[in-house]
Amino acid sequence: MPARIEPATPPFGEDISRPLDRLMKGKPPLRLFTTLARDPRLFQKFFAGGLLDKGNLNIRQREIVIHRTTALCRSEYEWGIHVTTFSRLAGLTPAQVQASVTGAANEACWSSEDQLLLRLCDSLHAHSDIDDVLWNELRKYFSEEAVIELLMLAGFYRTVSYLTNGLRMPVEEAGARFPA
Incomplete structure (x- = not known):
């Protein structure tokens, strides 16, 4: 079944490329991330809500x-x-x-x-x-x-x-x- 919305394609602005580079560490970005990159505001909100950093849980x-x-x-x-x-x-x-x-x-x-x-x-x-x-x-x-x-x-x-x-x-x- 095809995706309902196609991802954005590079080049991305700094507000998108910097978080992607930091998270992906040289690997191609995930489709979810490039789909969210269609709207920089939504992309930033999503990344601000992530909990993959060192927190209260191992x-x-x-x-x-x-x-x-x-x-x-x-x-x-x-x-x-x-x-x-x-x-x-x-x-x-x-x-x-x-x-x-x-x-x-x-x-x-x-x-x-x-x-x-x-x-x-x-x-x-x-x-x-x-x-x-x-x-x-x-x-x-x-x-x-x-x-x-x-x-x-x-x-x-x-x-x-x-x-x-x-x-x-x-x-x-x-x-x-x-x-x-």
Whole structure:
């Protein structure tokens, strides 16, 4: 299925090329980024909302939330980018990568902290909320600031999923595909 909107093509202005160069580190920019580059204001807003920097979460925690959220939203594009780019750095096993799409939160491949993150994603996806029991469990592992970041992270990647799905973004050539 073709993309609904074609990406912008280089050359880009400084307001687009500088963030792309910093993020892509010499690799060609992702189609999502060049599509957003059609409107410099939207591009800047998107990049200002990203949470891939050093924050209150480690890379494993961050990627579990991103993998699960994009899988629940059926964004194969974004899930595949994160699997390809970050799953090994995050220490995710092939079984965990698959379980992020097909498994329940209590799968044996996950630690108790990982299961808690998956339950958070599942609850936010189903109810746009978390109950007091889950909140209290999260607070045993995470600071208040980290919980805020978890909520923002899941919300941001739900937005990314809306973009990639609504625009019919084709999976990047190097992107992983959902397990069968």
